[in-house]
Amino acid sequence: MVGVLAAAVAVLAVVTGLNLVLLFAVIRKLRTTEARLGTAPVATLPKQGSEIGSFLIAAEDDSMISDASIGDGMTVACVMPGCAPCKTQIAAFRERPRSAPEKTVFFVFGGQGEPETEELVTSLAGLGQVAVTQTAGAVGVALDDVTSFPTLLRTEGGRIAAVGRTWEDIGAVAVATVR
Structure with missing residues (x-):
């Protein structure tokens, strides 16, 4: 029984470690994307001279x-x-x-x-x-x-x-x- 419990703790430790690594990767990706895009999207207007598309x-x-x-x-x-x-x-x-x-x-x-x-x-x-x-x-x-x-x-x-x-x-x- 102690062996099964030790194995379960080991599996949970590996899964938790993997989750932490993935979480930090996502945070890093969000920070680089935010830095590339700026703090807020700029509201833009259509361009003067643009052709009106079909609708x-x-x-x-x-x-x-x-x-x-x-x-x-x-x-x-x-x-x-x-x-x-x-x-x-x-x-x-x-x-x-x-x-x-x-x-x-x-x-x-x-x-x-x-x-x-x-x-x-x-x-x-x-x-x-x-x-x-x-x-x-x-x-x-x-x-x-x-x-x-x-x-x-x-x-x-x-x-x-x-x-x-x-x-x-x-x-x-x-x-x-x-x-």
Whole structure:
């Protein structure tokens, strides 16, 4: 019985030692990866001049939005539920529209049917076409990998002509509205 107990202790000691070696290897790998990447990923915007990739998505009004429908002089806003800067830019657009509703598209990057997403979609009514898309979906990829919000674009000739975080960044001046 003592022999079996001694063997079990020896096996456990070897397994514990191996686990410690692997743990230190993982910690070392994480530290080198963190040092290589920096402390935090940098939020980047799509590149000006990038070609708009192919996509097709249903809008909230049951129409379809595609890369072909994002024509010259369109204003595209990529927003996300819970994003305070997004709310600020939407309020600024509502107060002083930067383009006519037929020349404006809002892509809401959020979960379909989630209360925050639905609230944001409702708040965009009348400002332009609105479509809900996934964060890592085809629309984000087609618009040169949208990963941070808000991302505001102006398009020309199937390309991103201007990109920024505010309407002024993309040269979108307020347009007069007829009431």
